Amino acid sequence: MKFSIVAIAALAAAWAGTALAQAKDPTIAGIEKYREMLGDDNPAELYEARGEQAWKKKAGPKNVSLENCDLGLGPGVVKGAYAQTPRYFADVDRVMDMETRINWCRMTQQGISEADIRKRPFGSADKPSEIEDLLTYVVTASKGMTMNVPSNHPKERAAYELGQAVFHMRAGPYDFSCATCHGEDNLRIRLQELPNLTKSEDAKRAYIGWPAYRVSTSRVHTMQWRINDCFRQQRLPEPRYMSEAVNALITYMAQTGNGAEYKGPALKR
Numbered sequence: 001m002k003f004s005i006v007a008i009a010a011l012a013a014a015w016a017g018t019a020l021a022q023a024k025d026p027t028i029a030g031i032e033k034y035r036e037m038l039g040d041d042n043p044a045e046l047y048e049a050r051g052e053q054a055w056k057k058k059a060g061p062k063n064v065s066l067e068n069c070d071l072g073l074g075p076g077v078v079k080g081a082y083a084q085t086p087r088y089f090a091d092v093d094r095v096m097d098m099e100t101r102i103n104w105c106r107m108t109q110q111g112i113s114e115a116d117i118r119k120r121p122f123g124s125a126d127k128p129s130e131i132e133d134l135l136t137y138v139v140t141a142s143k144g145m146t147m148n149v150p151s152n153h154p155k156e157r158a159a160y161e162l163g164q165a166v167f168h169m170r171a172g173p174y175d176f177s178c179a180t181c182h183g184e185d186n187l188r189i190r191l192q193e194l195p196n197l198t199k200s201e202d203a204k205r206a207y208i209g210w211p212a213y214r215v216s217t218s219r220v221h222t223m224q225w226r227i228n229d230c231f232r233q234q235r236l237p238e239p240r241y242m243s244e245a246v247n248a249l250i251t252y253m254a255q256t257g258n259g260a261e262y263k264g265p266a267l268k269r
């Protein structure tokens with residue numbers, strides 16, 4: 001375990017540049033091996049346990065728990081709900097990913113202000129944010145289920161199309177789009193494989209890895225965080241947390257990668 005963490009840290013340090021290269025050598029197999037070595041011990045379980053407590057605890061100005069929150073399968077149903085998001089929610093007449101939905105319940109049911117929710121969505125290694133705990137609990141309850149993200153509602157299709165458009169929109173000082181780094185097969189930045197998120201196979205593999213516990217930062221990160229960080233890689237301003245554009249990007253990737261078995265929060269380098 002100790003060796004592997006050192007090795008992963010070295011990998012993290014090796015990744016710094018932005019040169020895109022075709023993957024031709026066995027380094028990818030090496031990275032897979034490190035993941036395997038870390039595989040049986042995922043600290044995301046601590047987030048899950050804290051999240052379950054937070055879910056059941058009376059909190060917020062209204063002093064209620066989240067146990068009646070409707071995550072898409074009816075009030076209070078947590079099991080399997082994540083595997084069917086992002087989805088259209090009639091009560092808000094919009095498509096939401098799970099992170100946005102849980103926050104919506106915190107606002108409407110517990111009475112927590114939007115300003116408070118927005119204050120600190122992404123925690124730190126020694127102080128995770130509450131949404132990171134809650135989300136880890138909720139997603140883990142879909143472990144072993146097949147991702148079955150709906151696309152019947154017109155707004156679910158519209159979110160996919162908006163997400164696809166944002167994915168291909170070139171902007172910023174380097175004129176990058178998401179597709180610049182994630183629109184071709186076998187791209188990587190130094191040692192980091194870049195999934196081709198326009199293709200079902202790669203999108204499946206990438207999508208089911210989130211939320212993820214990252215060894216290089218010692219904490220769980222959510223998909224909203226992942227997109228924020230990729231906006232940074234794209235040299236764009238930080239997107240607004242829970243925004244329509246971010247939800248649309250997540251919907252696009254989720255629908256593209258539909259049909260894989262969700263294995264719970266993954267371990268990443």
Ligand code: HEC
Pocket residue numbers: 018167176177178179180181182189192193194195205206207209226227230231233234249253268269
């Ligand atoms: C400059 C290149 C670059 C751009 C542009 C970029 N990304 Fe990324 N992306 C990366 C890198 C590098 C990683 C792997 C990071 C890591 O693991 O440290 C990554 C990882 C990801 C992952 C996780 C993949 C996995 O297998 O876990 C997703 C999802 C993702 N990016 C989505 C996006 C989206 C959406 C956009 C556009 C808003 C975007 N990226 C733009 C470089 C980029």
